Amino acid sequence: MSEVSSNYFVAAASIAAKLDYATKVAQRLSLTASNARALTLRAGQSAAGFRPLTDAIHRLSDITVSSSKKINAIAAVLSRMAVEKYRSDSALKYFDAVYLQAQGSRHLDSLSDVYERTKLKQKELMTQYQQKIQQLTQELEAVEGELRSAVVLKVLCQIEASQAGATYQDALNNVAENVENIAETIKEQIVFSRQQVAILQ
Amino acid sequence: MKAEKLYENNDHTWIVFGRDEDKPDLIIDTNQYMVTSKKNSLLMDPGGVELFSAMLSAVIKEVPAQKITHLFASHQDPDIISSLGLWDLALTDATLHSPWLWEGYIRHFGMQHIEYEGIPDEGSRLTLDEVVLEFIPAHYLHSSGNFNVYDPKAKILMSGDIGAAMEEPDAPMFVEDFDAHIGKMKMFHQRWMPSNKAKNDWVRRVRQLDIEMMCPQHGRIFRGADVKRFLDWFENLEVGVLGGRR
Ligand SMILES: [Fe+2]
Ligand SMILES: [Fe+2]
Numbered sequence: 001m002s003e004v005s006s007n008y009f010v011a012a013a014s015i016a017a018k019l020d021y022a023t024k025v026a027q028r029l030s031l032t033a034s035n036a037r038a039l040t041l042r043a044g045q046s047a048a049g050f051r052p053l054t055d056a057i058h059r060l061s062d063i064t065v066s067s068s069k070k071i072n073a074i075a076a077v078l079s080r081m082a083v084e085k086y087r088s089d090s091a092l093k094y095f096d097a098v099y100l101q102a103q104g105s106r107h108l109d110s111l112s113d114v115y116e117r118t119k120l121k122q123k124e125l126m127t128q129y130q131q132k133i134q135q136l137t138q139e140l141e142a143v144e145g146e147l148r149s150a151v152v153l154k155v156l157c158q159i160e161a162s163q164a165g166a167t168y169q170d171a172l173n174n175v176a177e178n179v180e181n182i183a184e185t186i187k188e189q190i191v192f193s194r195q196q197v198a199i200l201q
Numbered sequence: 202m203k204a205e206k207l208y209e210n211n212d213h214t215w216i217v218f219g220r221d222e223d224k225p226d227l228i229i230d231t232n233q234y235m236v237t238s239k240k241n242s243l244l245m246d247p248g249g250v251e252l253f254s255a256m257l258s259a260v261i262k263e264v265p266a267q268k269i270t271h272l273f274a275s276h277q278d279p280d281i282i283s284s285l286g287l288w289d290l291a292l293t294d295a296t297l298h299s300p301w302l303w304e305g306y307i308r309h310f311g312m313q314h315i316e317y318e319g320i321p322d323e324g325s326r327l328t329l330d331e332v333v334l335e336f337i338p339a340h341y342l343h344s345s346g347n348f349n350v351y352d353p354k355a356k357i358l359m360s361g362d363i364g365a366a367m368e369e370p371d372a373p374m375f376v377e378d379f380d381a382h383i384g385k386m387k388m389f390h391q392r393w394m395p396s397n398k399a400k401n402d403w404v405r406r407v408r409q410l411d412i413e414m415m416c417p418q419h420g421r422i423f424r425g426a427d428v429k430r431f432l433d434w435f436e437n438l439e440v441g442v443l444g445g446r447r
Binding site: 009079 | 266
């Protein structure tokens with residue numbers, strides 16, 4: 001799903017889908033960290049500098065997993081709200097048409113209560129909807145910020161790998177690559193989701 | 202909304218969606234099905250308006266929205282297709298396949314962009330890339346204009362309301378004990394299905410199909426020998442019986 005879709009139901013649903021995927025990818029990061037940890041234990045003194053880095057990878061994984069889940073939940077709420085908003089928007093459109101068509105009718109006034117109530121509901125929904133979007137934007141920005149540390153982590157991993165003995169060098173370099181690739185994949189989901197947020201507004 | 206893959210080969214997959222945890226209590230639980238071929242997806246009995254956002258979110262985890270080019274509504278009921286007005290906004294280029302008989306009624310759910318392709322009484326076929334699906338007549342079971350979808354390659358029959366059961370919201374997806382399952386199906390079939398003649402004719406035709414899975418719109422999926430067990434049970438059931446009254 002590369003192109004940005006033009007409809008807000010689809011936009012909210014596809015953010016949820018992207019973040020669902022991001023959660024799975026982030027879980028792989030945790031696996032990478034555990035493997036790296038096992039590797040440094042085997043490598044002993046020669047990879048001592050690598051060990052604290054595995055903690056950092058774990059931390060990055062935990063943060064991305066938990067915020068992906070959070071964003072996913074927000075997107076699910078938004079997609080329900082988008083439908084509700086559509087329903088109250090179109091109810092008002094229908095009421096407006098009635099006011100035109102039934103001009104001069106004896107009981108037209110009897111509609112005004114419902115009309116006002118629907119209008120109020122729509123306004124409330126709009127406010128809640130905007131708040132949710134803001135919350136979503138903040139969460140997306142937060143994950144993106146965390147993911148920036150992945151680049152540094154990768155470089156640090158590479159430096160430590162180059163100081164480890166030849167036996168473990170390749171495996172440790174591989175960890176570095178993994179961290180970068182996984183972070184990149186998650187970032188793609190976030191960037192796509194931020195584009196979709198623009199449609200929701 | 203849970204999603205479970207029922208079938209997969211190199212040219213297409215079947216997925217069932219259902220058992221939605223967030224479903225409002227008083228609406229009947231439904232199963233939605235999707236066939237995806239190389240470039241297209243068909244969504245079958247996409248469900249009611251209350252389920253729409255859960256459904257769209259679940260579907261989009263599997264395929265992009267633009268890939269959903271076909272919808273199928275076995276008949277006109279609200280639990281089948283009252284979400285149409287919303288799909289109409291979400292899908293850019295789609296065709297709805299549904300009994301010709303119901304076109305004027307189904308359009309009341311709101312349909313401005315989606316195209317209506319009426320299925321003739323005798324049934325028809327739909328080709329999705331390399332996959333051929335058959336619309337099998339199932340009139341009066343229960344609706345007077347009603348179809349099943351048969352996939353000869355996957356050996357799956359999507360049977361709509363036939364085989365439906367009233368289940369707990371978290372019931373397993375498959376029938377495990379047929380005899381125990383009867384109690385959940387009996388009233389549904391007796392009360393909603395009006396015609397023994399139509400039922401027996403359907404059983405006779407469906408017996409000739411090679412079926413590994415029979416997938417109803419409510420309740421659980423029948424596999425292997427349970428398909429034949431269902432056909433035998435249904436053939437012997439007296440339908441058009443007033444029951445289940447409040
Ligand atoms: Fe029905
Ligand atoms: Fe139904």
